[in-house]
Amino acid sequence: MRHRWSILFILLVAASILSVKLFTEASEDPPEEYKVPAEYPPHELGEHVKLGRAIVEQTNVHPLSKDYVGNSLTCSSCHLKAGTDPHAATFIGAAAAYPAWSPREKRVITLEDRVLNCFMRSQNGKRPPLGSKVSTAITAYITWLSMGHMINMNHLKPLGPNHVKPLDIKTDLANSERGAILYTDKCADCHGEEGNGTEEGPPVWGAQSYNAGAGMSQNAKLAAWLKVAMPMDNTGLTDQESLDIAAYINSHERPVFVLEEHLPGADGLGSYGW
Ligand code: HEC
Ligand code: HEC
Numbered sequence: 001m002r003h004r005w006s007i008l009f010i011l012l013v014a015a016s017i018l019s020v021k022l023f024t025e026a027s028e029d030p031p032e033e034y035k036v037p038a039e040y041p042p043h044e045l046g047e048h049v050k051l052g053r054a055i056v057e058q059t060n061v062h063p064l065s066k067d068y069v070g071n072s073l074t075c076s077s078c079h080l081k082a083g084t085d086p087h088a089a090t091f092i093g094a095a096a097a098y099p100a101w102s103p104r105e106k107r108v109i110t111l112e113d114r115v116l117n118c119f120m121r122s123q124n125g126k127r128p129p130l131g132s133k134v135s136t137a138i139t140a141y142i143t144w145l146s147m148g149h150m151i152n153m154n155h156l157k158p159l160g161p162n163h164v165k166p167l168d169i170k171t172d173l174a175n176s177e178r179g180a181i182l183y184t185d186k187c188a189d190c191h192g193e194e195g196n197g198t199e200e201g202p203p204v205w206g207a208q209s210y211n212a213g214a215g216m217s218q219n220a221k222l223a224a225w226l227k228v229a230m231p232m233d234n235t236g237l238t239d240q241e242s243l244d245i246a247a248y249i250n251s252h253e254r255p256v257f258v259l260e261e262h263l264p265g266a267d268g269l270g271s272y273g274w
Helices: 002-028 043-057 111-120 133-144 176-186 219-229 239-250
Strands: 100-102 107-109
Touching (some): 100 111, 107 111, 111 133
Antiparallel strands (some): 100 107
């Protein structure tokens, strides 16, 4: 009899542990607008989407993309977890915003254009040809991450519904001297005191970093991204700290941006079939 009671007791404890676990797991599920589709599309399309993900994660070394990259970053260096991190410049839902108006280019651009422009600026490289495999694979991957999101073309700027929110702070309040102290304290272990990166994190300034035409080279954009993305796995900088560190990082040299140097010749602009 006693034996039976103890079995019952053990079962009860096990059931309550399980229900607590299930409950916490359920409450940690990301909200609907940040859900990654449960499955890849079938057949060839699914393979292409997977290829896109691989390129996003290994942009500077992947055989299909490395020739178009001029630094040691990957798309994933900024679009964390291959663009599936809900906060740090996520790709989830992004495709729904295109075609969109681009104030920078003063014309309507497609998602593919947007992807290729990142090669010229954030990746300090060359624009891959329109319609090339590298281009359609990444675009297919981002579109897959946007399945179920209602198309809502953005007539103001080429940004999706879950883009990084700008900080509510004036950029002229930035103090790069305070930023230097914070950088040494919170960032240098992974990105190096000289900003040139370590095994734990990519370069944040210098020849192997994003160039002066990239969004991140603007203090306001970098600060907004830092606030939600860094320090890795331990975010929580204040607006002022994010801005101070952004000003410090961007006070260093990085590759200049001259558009013509990043555009391919007329024969490399586009292709039909691969
Ligand atoms: C140095 C950092 C960095 C790198 C590297 C980078 N990006 Fe970006 N990218 C950004 C930032 C910052 C934005 C603006 C995001 C925001 O405001 O939410 C952006 C925006 C985008 C957008 C528009 C997102 C939207 O919501 O509409 C796309 C698409 C994109 N990047 C694709 C890529 C691809 C593909 C690569 C790799 C080839 C890449 N990026 C590499 C920083 C980077
Ligand atoms: C524990 C290590 C770690 C710490 C601490 C850390 N980072 Fe990062 N950081 C990373 C990694 C790793 C990536 C690239 C993410 C990836 O590839 O998945 C990254 C990416 C970045 C990027 C975008 C890519 C690039 O190199 O330009 C910037 C900018 C950045 N971190 C700045 C900072 C700043 C500023 C701090 C301090 C507030 C900081 N990080 C703290 C590891 C770290």
